[in-house]
Amino acid sequence: MQINSGDAAWMLASSALVLFMTPGLAFFYGGMVRSKSVLNMLMMNFACIGVVTLLWVLFGYSLAFKGTNPVIGNFDAFGLKGTITGIFGAKGDQYPELIFSAFQLMFAIITPALISGSIADRVKFGAWITFVALWTTIVYFPVAHWVFYFNNGQGGWIADHLHAMDFAGGTAVHINAGAAGLALAIVLRKRVGWPREPMRPHNLPLVLLGAGILWFGWFGFNAGSAVTAGSGAALAFMNTQVATASAAIGWIVVEKVRDGHSTTLGIASGAVAGLVAITPACGSINPIGAIILGIAAGAICAFAVGLKYRFGFDDSLDVVGVHLVGGIVGTLAIGVLATGTAIKATGSLGQAGFWDGGDFTQLGKQALAAGAVLAYSFIIAAILGFAIDKTIGFTVDEETEVNGIDQGVHAETGYEFSGFGGSLGGAARSVIGTQGSQERIDA
């Protein structure tokens, strides 16, 4: 066997970049919630790293990337059996299979983490962990198999049979998570006071920091999805930058015209919307297409976040408006903007859209892939959400929520707001320390 160390190095680096996105997402979301629930938000995301990694090693990788069934993998690689000596990639671009497995693991981690934004501030931590474990097993692993598993015509049905293009996970990650987020926002109760009371972001600098980390990590997410360090990765990298910048501008222009102000939350949200939308398309369009896609995604998502007020579902942090809508925009835009040159550069299995002389064929395939993932994820997430709510209970009681979910669920608070400096704060702490009771903290 001949290991290509350039490809191996890039994929190791990409894997680390993609993992970094989950803490980035945690801070993006964490800044948007109220100060009393920032830790719960961070925990919901960090916990995904723990839970999904374990599932992945045991059976996740095997269910997603083994076998010849177009719908689901098998248990051949249970416990990552056979991957230590395995090789992944086309001849000349080969590297250890464990690297590919690690890269894909990071996608499996961030996808359920994305869902947490739609139910921020109000869910039991144990119920969330249960949901993540079940949804990842029943929804994410099969959908990753459909979309990401190429096996010489015997892989997943979307990747190897339908030939809908999804370079880095517009369907498998963003539509998948967005549809689940929508389902949970509908099934679970709303936050106390929503939409009457303002629930302003408590720390916009944290939102920007998180968005910046996401943007940085996303280069691994998208350019790493070329699975080699070549011209395909270069195209995905540049498209990611171009579409994200365009979407950030698109969003704040809409804000300026509609609301009179371009806001910090707007530019961060626009950047994330652009990242989402370019994800499926970064390997099949050219940089001019990326500008068009980015501006469209930024503008459309800026309007889409208002849908929750119109339809009355409490999607706390706009997972639907940004990830579901952004994912759909990017996935469908491929049917319009894909070019033959770009497809050739990445070796994608699909046809050019009518931007480059194609017809409606590819657009139809894109719509079918998007619709199938959306429907499957929505239905299963709704069932899981309902079942967990009726058994162990999905949401905390309203008193805990109003007092602060950080204190009630995790026995911590994110910030020390005492205006009395060290003396009084310290005295209060020592009393708590000796008494050691939760009631003292409440008092």
Next chain:
Amino acid sequence: MKLVTAVLKPFKLDDVKTALEAFGVHGLTVSEANGYGRQKGHTEVYRGAEYTVDLVPKVRLEVLVDDADAEDVVDVITKSAQTGRIGDGKVWVVPVDTVVRVRTGERGAEAL
């Protein structure tokens, strides 16, 4: 003795302090406050959703003074805090029964 309390725009605090020192006031207490009068609040926009924030940040300033100085101190505060625009704040005076200096136990005018 009187307690003069003023709720003012935060950016005028330095001017008021300087004016009170020039007048001869030795000590005062300042705290952060939130409230509104005729000014009402302001609006903030997050992802297109408008929130009306009806409480406006203010500073609350308290000065203990001799009966004879109370009117002058009110004048000093009013003049130095005035911008002429809405939301300049309020000043009010209430009588005080007893004042004790904690360090020495002095009472009344000596304690000021």
